[in-house]
Amino acid sequence: MPSYAAMSYAMGFQDPVWESQEAFRAILNAMAYPGRMASFQIPPKIPGDLNPASWVVLLTLADDSVRFWTDLPIDHETRWVIQSVCRVRTVHEPQEADLALVTDPSTTLAAPVNFQIGTESEPYLGATVIVHVSSFSTGPETAPGHAFLLSGPGIREKFPLFVAGCPKTFWDWRIRLETLYPRGVDVLLTHENSMVALPRSTHLMLV
DSSP states (O other): OOOHHHHHHHHSOSSHHHHHHHHHHHHHHHHHSTTOEEEOOOOSOOOTTOOHHHHHHHHHHOOTTOEEEESSOTTOHHHHHHHHHHOOEEOSSGGGOSEEEESOHHHHTSSOOOOOOOOSSOGGGSOEEEEEOSEEESSOOOSSOEEEEEESTTOSSOEEEEEESSOHHHHHHHHHHGGGTTSSOEEEEEETTEEEEEOTTOEEEEO
16 A cells, blocks of 8 residues: 555655645635536546545645545545545544535435534634536536626626536525525535535525
């Protein structure tokens, strides 16, 4: 079994300081402008079954202070790589996690999942949830999916977003959370090398 140092070099950022700063700026910019797509410089090796963008987000946000949950099977090799490289503290239930990764939303999110949404006094404790989707765009699509108009901080006018690959039950749950703001979750949608952020402050209207 490779050492932690060897695994980190093989699977992680090649220039950890510069690349993590660049990725963090891209994530912050996506959070500031919900619905706009962010693209990342991708490391040469990506764990199997992960979108490249998801791996960059994990490399950037996850460390040994983070409680992490994923729907990957407990014996999945990619789960071991995440734990080994990012040094996260894995938890067994989604409501225990600060950072969550959903790789199979059609199954995992078919019923509401009790992600952590924070408290009235500590809303920042709400989870960040990374979700693999089939596609997203700001233009009309012909594939099955859901169309939204986004509004809220960082959005000058209502902003269109089309997302495929995530069940309506999840979107209904996310929209209901808006009544509890500032409690809620921050959702990061990933597809291939790109990411779209939907912070808890963003209003989603299904159209």
